[in-house]
Amino acid sequence: MRGEANGGDRRPRDEEGEGEEEEEPPQQQEEERAARPSSEQQQPVAAEAAATTTTRSVGYVGKHRLSAAIQRLDQELQSLQDELNELETMEPASAACREVITSTEGKPDPLLPITSSPENSSWDRWFQRVRSSRSNKWWQSKGSDFA
Amino acid sequence: AVEKYSKAQGRTAVSFNPTDLVCCRTLQGHSGKVYSLDWTPEKNWIVSASQDGRLIVWNALTSQKTHAIKLHCPWVMTCAFAPNGQSVACGGLDSACSIFNLSSQADRDGNMPVSRVLTGHKGYVSSCQYVPDQETRLITGSGDQTCVLWDVTTGQRISIFGGEFPSGHTADVLSLSINSLNTNMFISGSCDTTVRLWDLRIASRAVRTYHGHEGDINSVKFFPDGQRFGTGSDDGTCRLFDMRTGHQLQVYNREPDRNDNELPIVTSVAFSISGRLLFAGYSNGDCYVWDTLLAEMVLNLGTLQNSHEGRISCLGLSSDGSALCTGSWDKNLKIWAFSGHRKIV
Numbered sequence: 053m054r055g056e057a058n059g060g061d062r063r064p065r066d067e068e069g070e071g072e073e074e075e076e077p078p079q080q081q082e083e084e085r086a087a088r089p090s091s092e093q094q095q096p097v098a099a100e101a102a103a104t105t106t107t108r109s110v111g112y113v114g115k116h117r118l119s120a121a122i123q124r125l126d127q128e129l130q131s132l133q134d135e136l137n138e139l140e141t142m143e144p145a146s147a148a149c150r151e152v153i154t155s156t157e158g159k160p161d162p163l164l165p166i167t168s169s170p171e172n173s174s175w176d177r178w179f180q181r182v183r184s185s186r187s188n189k190w191w192q193s194k195g196s197d198f199a
Numbered sequence: 200a201v202e203k204y205s206k207a208q209g210r211t212a213v214s215f216n217p218t219d220l221v222c223c224r225t226l227q228g229h230s231g232k233v234y235s236l237d238w239t240p241e242k243n244w245i246v247s248a249s250q251d252g253r254l255i256v257w258n259a260l261t262s263q264k265t266h267a268i269k270l271h272c273p274w275v276m277t278c279a280f281a282p283n284g285q286s287v288a289c290g291g292l293d294s295a296c297s298i299f300n301l302s303s304q305a306d307r308d309g310n311m312p313v314s315r316v317l318t319g320h321k322g323y324v325s326s327c328q329y330v331p332d333q334e335t336r337l338i339t340g341s342g343d344q345t346c347v348l349w350d351v352t353t354g355q356r357i358s359i360f361g362g363e364f365p366s367g368h369t370a371d372v373l374s375l376s377i378n379s380l381n382t383n384m385f386i387s388g389s390c391d392t393t394v395r396l397w398d399l400r401i402a403s404r405a406v407r408t409y410h411g412h413e414g415d416i417n418s419v420k421f422f423p424d425g426q427r428f429g430t431g432s433d434d435g436t437c438r439l440f441d442m443r444t445g446h447q448l449q450v451y452n453r454e455p456d457r458n459d460n461e462l463p464i465v466t467s468v469a470f471s472i473s474g475r476l477l478f479a480g481y482s483n484g485d486c487y488v489w490d491t492l493l494a495e496m497v498l499n500l501g502t503l504q505n506s507h508e509g510r511i512s513c514l515g516l517s518s519d520g521s522a523l524c525t526g527s528w529d530k531n532l533k534i535w536a537f538s539g540h541r542k543i544v
Contacts, residue, residue: 149200150204152201152422155422155474162519165540166213166544
């Protein structure tokens, strides 16, 4: 990486090690604060301020990246949520299911008790009197019980 | 999925009164189990094939037998009517498909001359269907894992679907159905538990393979809109698939037996002319009428008066959809029609 070999240009190195530096300082600060006795608070404050300033210049760049990453994740979450909502409201509707329903409607079906027009009179030929050449077989009219 | 969507749309199941669908004819004449049946596209004729080694052609309206053809090979499994109603085809364990011209004269023993024999399959012929509006082309499905498109006039194979090509079935083909709205497409059901979609113009590969069933697929039938199809399987279920996307749209599951017996297998399926009803024949003699949209069994023809006394092996709708014919191992065929009060909207 640029500048690494001769130690110049701190920025790339900072960016590289940024993650670690970001996480540790706040913790270190707290530990330091806890370790120091209360009577010596003024000194730690100054030290703290100095440390904070340093951390701030490094951490600020880190926070930008963090916030960008969080923003990206937020967007992903939002689109996933949108998709889930869509699925929930559409579920179980798909184009195919819709088509199955619409294709069964509007078609006259002689075997259905309720069906679209037009009715065809030949549908009932199975219950009409038929005389065959060999015998006088006939069937009872529509609606009666069958023996 | 169709069930949930239909309910969400406020659809309610078809409701039959007890005497709405009745058995209005019983066709008696076979002396063995009935294995297959097919209606003519125009008249009220039915051809049936039986274990007794005969094809019988019936006038379903009068119950008369117009032809009784004694087959050279008695082990017949399938039969089909030609679109013009003048020929019938059949096939079985002889691995061939025989064509009979119904205007030929049979001799005294009922032997009718074969007008053509289609040979080439290396296994039994389980299913056959003429390409609609084409007297000269016929498709067969076979135990040799392939389907074949034949030219009936020359007896030649035009195309072979599967076999050497990797996208073919990997087990016996048991059933097939040609799309009546696009006669270049047909589907085949197999012991490999899949259905495959074929384009007559492209024999080299299946257009699509449909997974879902867990057993042999005994019956496949296109939905009336030509965009979906129904299946029946040894796994005891019927299913509805979308042809274009491959999605399994609905499963039609029976209630388990109270005595915890094995689920009866589905032997045959057919849709009513609108597609609202799915008829399914089972090995225990049941014939369920499923509401296709609500996935509810709305009637069981097997419990009605005059029902079959054995396995339903085959079923089919007349061309105008006014009658259902069922064939059974009880040696009979039965015609069912709507005799109740019809409400027209």
